[in-house]
Amino acid sequence: MPSILAIVCVALAVVYGTLYTVLHATQSKSEPRLIPTAIPFLDSAVGIARHKVDYLVSLKRRYGLPIHTLRMPFQRIYVINAPQLIQVVQNKSNLATFVPTLLDFGMLFSGLSRRSKDTLTKAYGSHGNGFTKSVHKHLASGSDLHAATRTAVEKLTVGIRYSFVDQEQVGLYETLRHQLCQALTGAIYGAENPYDDPAVEASWLEFVPGISHLLYSPFPWLTAHKALKARARVIKAFQNYFETGGHTQAFAMIPEMFNTNANHGLPSSEAAKLEMATSLAMLSSGAISAFWLMFHIASEPDALRACREELLNLVVKEADTQSGKVKVVDLSNIKTQCSTLTAMWHETLRYHSTVINIKKVQHDTTLASEYFLKKGAIVMIPGSIVHHNTNTWGPSASDFDHKRFFTPAGRRNLSNTTAYRPFGAGTTMCPGRHFSTSVVLSLVAMTLLQFDVQPVEGQWQMPTKTNADMWNAMPKPDQDVPVRISRRVDEESTHTEWKFVWGDASGKKE
Template identity: 80%
Template sequence: MPFQKIYVINAPQLIQAVQNKTNLTTFVPTLLDFGMLFSGLKTRSKQTLTKAFGVHGNGFTKSVHKYLASGSDLQAATRTAVEKLTASTRNIPATQDQVGLYETLRHQLCLALTGAIYGAENPYDDPAVETSWLDFVPGISHLLYSPFPSLTARKSLKARARVIKAFQNYFETGGHTQAFAMIPEMFNTHLNHGLSTAEAAKLEMATSLAMLSSGAICAFWLMFHIISDPDALRECRRELLNLVVNEVVTSTGKAKVLDLSSVKTQCPILMAMWHETLRYHSTVINIKKVQHDTTLASRYYLKKGAIVMIPGTAIHHDTDTWGSSASTFDHTRFFTAEGRMKLSNTTAFRPFGAGTTMCPGRHFSTSAILSLVAMILLQFDIEPVEGQWQMPTKKNADMWNAMPKPDHDVPVRVCQRCENNLSGTEWKFVWGATAEENE
């Protein structure tokens, strides 16, 4: 990078040294810089935020940790997302017309995640705003790396302006007062720091990116690996059927009630598929800035102002850690105790980053993704239009994204499940509810 010294670290012992608590003030995250680069904030607003965060800490990260790391708030947000997914998956076109697998999943997750967080006045409920977001994302690389983004990303900048305008209207009309508690808290914090409503609205580009950049891509790769493997598909469906907690009477008959909050504990094969999807595909790069001249592990001299990069791909495909099959997708690697132990080792498995920069919304997004995949697996059969499954390439994926988007969508046909014992079955999906609560 011009005028920027970069140190790339992929040795486990050096990663551990960077993450060591004694080095927290030496290697600091650059998430604030990243967010301000693509959000369109004015220079004065950037200076205001930098000063405020230096005194009070990153308000965005603190709020997300407060509400989405664990506890009743996380459960409430997840329950709302599941309710929205339950309603929207019924509208997935089960016809012989082909649809894009990625686009179908992306749209479902977009409305569910943003709806759960932004509430009844969710700007993304407007198809024009959702489309504008999609037009904005391809320009992020230009905003980060191009010396002339106004020329190379004109369409993206115009789309960003439309999304920001929608959020400005959202705040001015009080839409945030009906949202998940995290949103009004962050908005009021920005105002207290000295930002105007118009400038605070721009920061929702960062919030939106956190929700929408990787989740749908993760869902796509997970779904692709499951439905393209008949054995894995059969076993995942078998596990999900064990989550039925009750049957309730509906206006058209009876519905099986599934508690999706048990997926993580009672669906080991599905979870193994999920973890291997993250390991195999994740391209997350943990980036930190060196605050002062220092020596790492008593051996490597790092200069102040330099950037430290920890590339997830090198770690997740390291043969010393994962064996000779490191570059192969094999969900059975997490069936063993040794494999499961590596899930908690952030020098071996870090799809969500690690330490203070670990994604605070990972539990919310993971639960929504797993819920969406479960709903589709139980309600639909999916076949490739081309007759056989061909995994798309990902050579053109954006470097800034933690998960590589496929270079092209996979055309599929979706139809209702036709197994004799499940044909015509109605489903009701809940999160954390007991059988008694659904009688």
């Protein structure tokens, strides 16, 4: 009589053999090369779950393929690494073939009902691009963008003035995160901003770690129980916001989106859920980017000195007072007159960004006349691989170089989305990138001019980021960096009152 162990071994062998046969029988020889697997359909799922973006990077280093196939349960993924293939996917002629999944992503974690999901899908189409049209319309450029940025700068000015004074020990990330949260949401949601309530902001922070469970866990109600309760509290706050007319006092984008969705049949209770996606777009990566930028500037003396010197070029007015001087700084010129700060911003995004552009293959197609891609498959373009490509960025691609974008080659790469894509590319490029960039740079500029930021431990130690969420475009540090914040004492800053503006009220400057 066979032993239980023998029976188990035979059963496992049969299962393995079946999975192996199914894997190769359903993989066309014309498809991109299938990455070798020890356990069919499971290796890739486990690898991504454990190592996230680093798993994709390790496969590129190991096999060096321009494109390859990963097979997961009920899903095939084509990972594109080569710039020339990325360009083909981005070509306008392929817009109907490679469709973004932004709308699907937003609906997955927002808690929308099935009926609301069907309503939105029908209203905005399978491309999902209509979902962000209002954002592009108001935040791409022009007077609306100017007004939103000016409001955010005003809120930062007040927030920093009362929060940054003589802090003996605070977390650098948490300090910057809170200021950006208040400035960004205040500028967009207006006077009745739900995030002005500390309980709502705290609930949002409790919700965010649960997003990965909502996206990947088979039992999110069990693995993300606390996050779901936190989400419910934020949604309730937004439902009250809409029902009491708070959105009528907000940035023009918010009432427009609300009215458009209402016309499609979305009730206010469901519109409140959709604000989870809007909040994520504002709050997910901006603060992380500000943290890494501030870390690199503060830990590099030459860069810190250069940034401060350039920021003095933004002073547009000076006046003597009884207690010293008042200096007015116009931050709307920061991108054109502060080359070191701007270059470090780009290098921070290049070096740290883990953005993954995801598209769905709408029909069977052949990519670049060579690689057969099946309908329903997912195309992934990992930004980390693009940003650390030595053929593009040279042998120092894996190093942080704050002068990288001073070179002609570096500046050329800024406009090439097959080389530099921290905000994505094409029709799915982050619509709020100009707004977020301006506010982050303003926050850092205000801090550098008014305060010294020093590590409590005496030396700057870059934190790890191995636990960063794969869905986030920027990797959150695994631990915060404790710092001391003190008002600057030097010839330029002593007895100086700094005032910050964003252009003039007419919106002429951008």
